[in-house]
Amino acid sequence: MTLRSTMLSSAAAMAVLFTGASAHAQQPRAFEPDARTALAGGLHDAEQAAWNLQLEHAITPPPGFFDPDALFYPRAFREAMEAAAAARERGEEPPAPAFTPLALSNTDLAFAGGRVIVGNYNGFNIYDATVDGAPELALSVVCPGGQGDVSVHGDLLFVSVEQNRGRLDCGTSGAEGDVNPERFRGIRIFDISDFNAPRQVAAVQTCRGSHTHTLLPHPSDPDVLYIYNSGTSFVREGDELDICSAGQPEENPETALYSIDVIKVQLSAPEEAAIVNRPRIFADRDTGEVAGLWRGGRFGVATQRTAQTNHCHDITVYPELNLAAGACSGNGILLDISDPENPQRLSDLFDPDMAYWHSATFNNTGDVVVFTDEWGGGTAPRCQADDPVTWGANLIATVEDGELTGQSFFKLPTVQGATENCVAHNGSLIPVPGRDIMVQSWYQGGITVMDFTDPENPFEIAYFDRGPVDPEGLVVAGYWSAYWYNGRIYGAEIARGLDVLRLAPSEHLSPSEIAAAERVIEDQVNPQTQTRITWEDHPDVARSYLDQLARSEGLDADIAGRAREAVDQWAQGRVNARIMDRLTRDIARAAESAEGRDHARLTALSEVLRQARAG
Amino acid sequence: MVRLLLLLAGVAAVCAPSEATPIFQPGAPGQPSREIAADEAVALSRSSFVEADVIFMQHMIVHHAQAVEMVALLETRGAHDGVRRLGERIASNQAAEMEMMRTWLEQRGQAADDPNLSHGHHHGAHAGLEDHTDHAAHHGHDGHGARHSNHSDHAGHGSHPAHGAHGGAGEHAHHGHQTPAPVAPDPGDTPLMPGMLSPNQMAALAAAYGSEFDRLFLEGMIVHHQGALDMVDDLIARPGSAQDPQLSDFLSHVVSDQSAEILRMQSLLSDV
Numbered sequence: 001m002t003l004r005s006t007m008l009s010s011a012a013a014m015a016v017l018f019t020g021a022s023a024h025a026q027q028p029r030a031f032e033p034d035a036r037t038a039l040a041g042g043l044h045d046a047e048q049a050a051w052n053l054q055l056e057h058a059i060t061p062p063p064g065f066f067d068p069d070a071l072f073y074p075r076a077f078r079e080a081m082e083a084a085a086a087a088r089e090r091g092e093e094p095p096a097p098a099f100t101p102l103a104l105s106n107t108d109l110a111f112a113g114g115r116v117i118v119g120n121y122n123g124f125n126i127y128d129a130t131v132d133g134a135p136e137l138a139l140s141v142v143c144p145g146g147q148g149d150v151s152v153h154g155d156l157l158f159v160s161v162e163q164n165r166g167r168l169d170c171g172t173s174g175a176e177g178d179v180n181p182e183r184f185r186g187i188r189i190f191d192i193s194d195f196n197a198p199r200q201v202a203a204v205q206t207c208r209g210s211h212t213h214t215l216l217p218h219p220s221d222p223d224v225l226y227i228y229n230s231g232t233s234f235v236r237e238g239d240e241l242d243i244c245s246a247g248q249p250e251e252n253p254e255t256a257l258y259s260i261d262v263i264k265v266q267l268s269a270p271e272e273a274a275i276v277n278r279p280r281i282f283a284d285r286d287t288g289e290v291a292g293l294w295r296g297g298r299f300g301v302a303t304q305r306t307a308q309t310n311h312c313h314d315i316t317v318y319p320e321l322n323l324a325a326g327a328c329s330g331n332g333i334l335l336d337i338s339d340p341e342n343p344q345r346l347s348d349l350f351d352p353d354m355a356y357w358h359s360a361t362f363n364n365t366g367d368v369v370v371f372t373d374e375w376g377g378g379t380a381p382r383c384q385a386d387d388p389v390t391w392g393a394n395l396i397a398t399v400e401d402g403e404l405t406g407q408s409f410f411k412l413p414t415v416q417g418a419t420e421n422c423v424a425h426n427g428s429l430i431p432v433p434g435r436d437i438m439v440q441s442w443y444q445g446g447i448t449v450m451d452f453t454d455p456e457n458p459f460e461i462a463y464f465d466r467g468p469v470d471p472e473g474l475v476v477a478g479y480w481s482a483y484w485y486n487g488r489i490y491g492a493e494i495a496r497g498l499d500v501l502r503l504a505p506s507e508h509l510s511p512s513e514i515a516a517a518e519r520v521i522e523d524q525v526n527p528q529t530q531t532r533i534t535w536e537d538h539p540d541v542a543r544s545y546l547d548q549l550a551r552s553e554g555l556d557a558d559i560a561g562r563a564r565e566a567v568d569q570w571a572q573g574r575v576n577a578r579i580m581d582r583l584t585r586d587i588a589r590a591a592e593s594a595e596g597r598d599h600a601r602l603t604a605l606s607e608v609l610r611q612a613r614a615g
Numbered sequence: 616m617v618r619l620l621l622l623l624a625g626v627a628a629v630c631a632p633s634e635a636t637p638i639f640q641p642g643a644p645g646q647p648s649r650e651i652a653a654d655e656a657v658a659l660s661r662s663s664f665v666e667a668d669v670i671f672m673q674h675m676i677v678h679h680a681q682a683v684e685m686v687a688l689l690e691t692r693g694a695h696d697g698v699r700r701l702g703e704r705i706a707s708n709q710a711a712e713m714e715m716m717r718t719w720l721e722q723r724g725q726a727a728d729d730p731n732l733s734h735g736h737h738h739g740a741h742a743g744l745e746d747h748t749d750h751a752a753h754h755g756h757d758g759h760g761a762r763h764s765n766h767s768d769h770a771g772h773g774s775h776p777a778h779g780a781h782g783g784a785g786e787h788a789h790h791g792h793q794t795p796a797p798v799a800p801d802p803g804d805t806p807l808m809p810g811m812l813s814p815n816q817m818a819a820l821a822a823a824y825g826s827e828f829d830r831l832f833l834e835g836m837i838v839h840h841q842g843a844l845d846m847v848d849d850l851i852a853r854p855g856s857a858q859d860p861q862l863s864d865f866l867s868h869v870v871s872d873q874s875a876e877i878l879r880m881q882s883l884l885s886d887v
Contacts, residue, residue: 064638064656102860103660121860122660140638141648142656146860162867164851165662165858169643172659190641198648200641211867233867234851246848271644293878310874330875352697355704356875375704377868380711391704474718476861 031389033415036446039467041419044496046469052462052509053449056488057134057500062125064140065104102146102476105494108212108426111485111525112152118492119148123170124159126192127498129488135500139195143170145184149212151526153225155193156201156270161185162209162233170200179239185209187229187263189270202273204263207244207256209233212314214528216340219319223268226340228324229261230312243275249290257310258282258290260326262341277341281326281333282310285345293331293348313374314359318366318530323399325360325369332357332371332397334404346402353390353409359426363436364533368455369404370438371395372424379476383422383445385415392423394440396455410458412445419468419475420444426481428527430489430503431520432513433535434548434601437461439489444468444478447491447501451508453597461508469495483527487518512543537611539571545605554598559586563605570612580613664723667853668862672716673729674808675846675869679709679716681811682839685832688821692828695887701879705836708872712865719861810842829887833880840873840880 039047044060060066107119114130115138123142127135143159145166151158165172166184187210189202208231218224235246235256244256259278266272284292291310312328315335322338323346331350335343349371358374375392376382382392393411397404416422420443427440435453442448446465452458469477477495491499503518505511519540520533535541546563549555555563566583569575584606591602638656639648651659686706693699717727803815812820812835820831847866851857857866 062636063653064651067657067660102864103662104657122656137636140636140656142638142640142651142659144659146863163858163860163863164856165860165863169646170641172662189644196637198639198641200644200646200648203644232871233863234847234870311871313871329871330878352700352879355708356872376708376711377864377872379715379864379868380708 029389030385031411031413031415033385036463036465037415038417039465041467041469041471043469046467048464048466049446050464052504052506053447053464053489054502054504055464055499056502057498058496059127059134059137059498059500061104061106061497062137062140064142065106065120065122065125067104102494103144105147105476105480106492106497107147107480107494108149109481109483109490109492109527110150110152110157111483111490111522113523114486116485116490116498117150117152117157118498119150119159121146121148124148124150124157126195129486129490129500135498139192139198141190141198143188143200144172145188147211149210151213151215151227151528152192152524153215153217153526154267154524155191156225156265156267157190157192158213158215158227159188159190160210160213160229161188162211162231166209168203179237181240183236183240185231185233185236187213187227187273189265189273191270202265202271204229204273204275205241206231206261206275207235207241208311209236212528214315214317214324215526216317216319216324216337216529218340219338223266225265225267227261227263227265227273228315228317228343229263230314231261232311232313232329253290255290260312260315260343262343264341279341279343281312281335281343281345282328282331283345293328293333313357314528316360316362316528316530318362318532320532321362321366323362323366325362325371327357327360327371329357332360332369332395332404334369334399334402336402347399347404349395349397349404349406351395351406353388353393354395355391358424359528361427361429361438361527362530363452364429364431367399368436368452369397369399370410370427370450370452371397372426372440374425375423378423378425378443379421379474381416381418381420381422381444381474383412383414383416383420383442384418394424394450394458396452396458398455407455408458410450410452410460412442412448413460414445416445417468417471419471419473421474421476421478425479426483426527428483428525429530429533430484430517431533431535432509432517433541433544434597434604435513437509439482439484441479441482441491443476443480443494447479447482447489449503461506462503464491464501466496481527483525484517485525486521510544510547512540512547515540516544537608539567542567542570542605542608542612545601545608548601549598549605552598554594555587555590555602559583559590563587563609566609567612575612575615577613580609584609584613662858662860664859664862665853665856667850667856668859669720669723669725670729671846671850671856672720672725672862673727675843676713676716676727677729677807678811678839678843678846679713681807681817682706682709682836683713684817685812685820685836685839689828689832692821692824693832694825695829695883697883697886698829698832701876701883702832702836705876712869715865719865808842808846810839810845812839826887830884833884833887837877837880840877843869843873 035049105121110117116127116129118125122144126139128138129135145161146163149160167182168184184203186206187204191199191201206229210229211232212230214228216226236244238245245252245254247255249255259280261275262277264276280290282293283290312326315324315326317324324335324337326333331348333345334347336346337343354373355375358372361370372394373392389411390409393409395406396408397406422443422445425441427438430437430439437451439449448460449462450458451461469475479491480494482491489501503514566579587602587606591599594602637650640651641648683706686702689702720727804813806813823831847869857863
């Protein structure tokens with residue numbers, strides 16, 4: 001429960017949200033079907049629906065990362081099962097099905113040097129996206145362990161491993177049972193400087209493995225990189241890793257629950273990477289009680305080991321703001337990370353509609369956080385007509401003076417079928433100046449682009465979706481992650497591979513806004529490590545603001561017309577100093593009487609024009 | 616609003632992967648990598664499951680079914696909106712997980728029911744599942760199909776010896792008094808498995824109304840959820856268990872979801 005803020009009970013929490021009016025009052029009771037709802041299914045030949053998005057490339061899984069006997073050929077699998085059943089009826093011993101669902105699932109993405117790194121339960125693949133045409137496979141690495149959440153920093157690639165089958169040597173055999181020194185659950189570090197000889201250089205064992213992790217560069221020492229590790233799985237045996245023990249803090253103050261791992265990596269000696277702290281970020285800030293996000297101990301039903309919110313699923317850091325947003329099972333939290341080894345909780349949020357706080361994304365200014373709710377864990381079809389529109393959705397929260405406040409929900413605004421696993425999942429910002437826009441994956445619900453510039457009224461501005469992998473039965477598939485990188489959206493499809501999509505202009509997104517976003521080029525992008533987006537002073541950026549001010553009617557038509565003319569001239573390399581000076585002054589004056597986002601847009605526009613004038 | 620809609624039948628842009636890129640399998644930290652063939656890469660992705668995994672799934676289906684039954688009672692007897700909403704969510708989650716577990720068992724040629732589990736006093740295990748897709752294709756399980764036979768010893772597991780870990784949870788009477796086990800226990804006081812409510816507790820729940828029902832429901836469901844966490848602990852302590860990726864994922868979700876729901880129920884208890 002929320003426990004440190006004003007909400008003392010779920011009833012109070014609901015009251016606060018209800019009186020906030022936005023979170024529930026404006027939600028429809030149910031979504032209407034649309035063009036995405038009844039698409040024909042298939043693995044690589046499913047019907048598609050696209051709105052304001054264009055699929056440029058669909059890259060099927062490479063050799064070694066596709067198993068025709070596995071999940072993704074459900075028909076073939078069903079036939080094999082039927083054959084086995086028939087054999088049994090004849091009194092014969094049926095052959096064992098060679099079948100491991102999820103074993104070759106594509107998962108999360110990271111980006112560096114124009115390359116796309118695609119995590120996989122069985123390893124990772126790296127594609128070169130700098131070539132003309134479709135990205136080309138540049139490296140395949142097999143190292144099983146799931147789920148394969150990836151991050152990149154320079155020549156180092158970091159991979160999360162949580163499964164019991166993980167092995168130090170990237171194999172899968174010879175380490176069974178309860179305690180085994182060969183078992184690996186934690187974060188692997190690979191050196192990928194040479195694509196002809198990738199090497200594992202370190203493997204940092206953790207108590208609960210690694211479900212996701214987040215890179216946090218040291219604020220001043222470029223040779224130090226921190227990793228915030230989120231383990232969601234069970235605590236391993238102390239005989240396997242001596243720092244580990246389970247249980248509730250009142251019986252076992254050393255319990256591995258109720259913490260995250262802070263790992264320190266010296267980039268000059270990555271093989272020495274080690275856990276340096278396991279901070280108690282859920283502790284009560286007044287009493288220090290480790291299980292601080294729980295206040296229910298007086299009801300007499302608690303057994304000696306009552307479970308509580310005791311892990312984060314994912315953490316997103318924004319180092320320039322010294323902030324992190326944690327999606328931590330039963331709560332969303334905000335952390336002060338100015339001392340990276342000792343993050344301090346500033347605020348926590350609870351909401352009765354949120355089943356499992358799963359991931360977090362800041363807007364560029366850091367005063368809004370989009371939290372996702374992975375209701376049902378991602379393997380269930382939770383976007384059907386009778387599913388509540390506020391469950392398995394995004395919760396959009398504002399940040400004011402270090403306090404999180406829930407404002408609204410956004411869920412895939414359509415109906416999906418019973419064989420499409422669907423719930424809110426990973427996404428990242430699209431760098432359109434003057435607006436908050438996020439692209440996001442919804443498993444087999446496809447990809448949406450959401451405008452949350454007004455955190456109380458988020459809405460959809462683009463989508464892409466395919467029919468189910470298998471219309472007959474639910475096959476776990478769809479987009480694990482959809483992220484923006486250097487002008488394109490990359491979607492990691494669990495079963496189908498890697499997709500590349502491009503924004504198409506519409507009433508919701510002008511050609512200038514798309515062009516301004518596509519001009520933002522970054523070398524290294526790990527979506528859970530947010531850096532402030534900046535735009536060069538360019539006519540497309542000025543036009544983006546003008547397009548937005550036209551939509552909001554936030555600028556006098558005469559000034560807007562003069563501004564467009566001046567920007568067109570600037571684009572042709574002609575800047576009239578006198579015209580530009582007057583315009584800059586007029587727009588700055590308009591900014592003084594404007595409020596909210598229009599104030600920010602007018603201020604930014606006047607600054608862009610001033611820079612154009614200065615040449 | 617006018618929506619520009621592009622409907623593409625088939626795929627215009629599927630690209631075949633390059634044949635030339637080698638596949639590397641790294642060694643342990645500090646060791647060199649080796650090149651492997653695609654079929655070996657696929658073989659490494661495959662994993663096995665053991666008897667204990669199957670029994671865990673079979674029992675968790677039964678365990679989840681009781682939560683669905685409890686929520687069915689809530690719909691006609693409860694008073695508190697927050698409890699009702701949470702109940703709906705729990706039932707929805709548990710029904711979906713039951714579906715997933717049945718599929719998991721079916722896909723591995725295993726029966727959805729543990730033949731060693733007594734169904735004598737377990738009524739309504741499948742309540743609320745009339746809308747189930749057809750899972751009738753269960754064939755009598757031969758005890759071997761597709762299993763690793765290196766671990767066939769689960770003697771006693773089918774009959775559930777009381778594990779120390781269940782002390783408290785399993786025999787927790789939710790009227791606040793603990794009855795020590797008498798010499799000849801009333802079968803009505805014996806839950807089908809630890810972490811489930813006994814028939815007598817279910818009867819007490821079914822007899823309650825309003826805020827009294829809400830309180831009993833929350834207390835019972837907390838015990839019930841705690842039982843699921845104990846079952847997970849019990850499974851991972853067994854040799855070779857929890858290697859199957861889908862099962863491993865499922866365990867993580869059970870732990871996180873049930874923990875979050877317990878947290879929520881603890882807080883709701885202060886409201887009813």
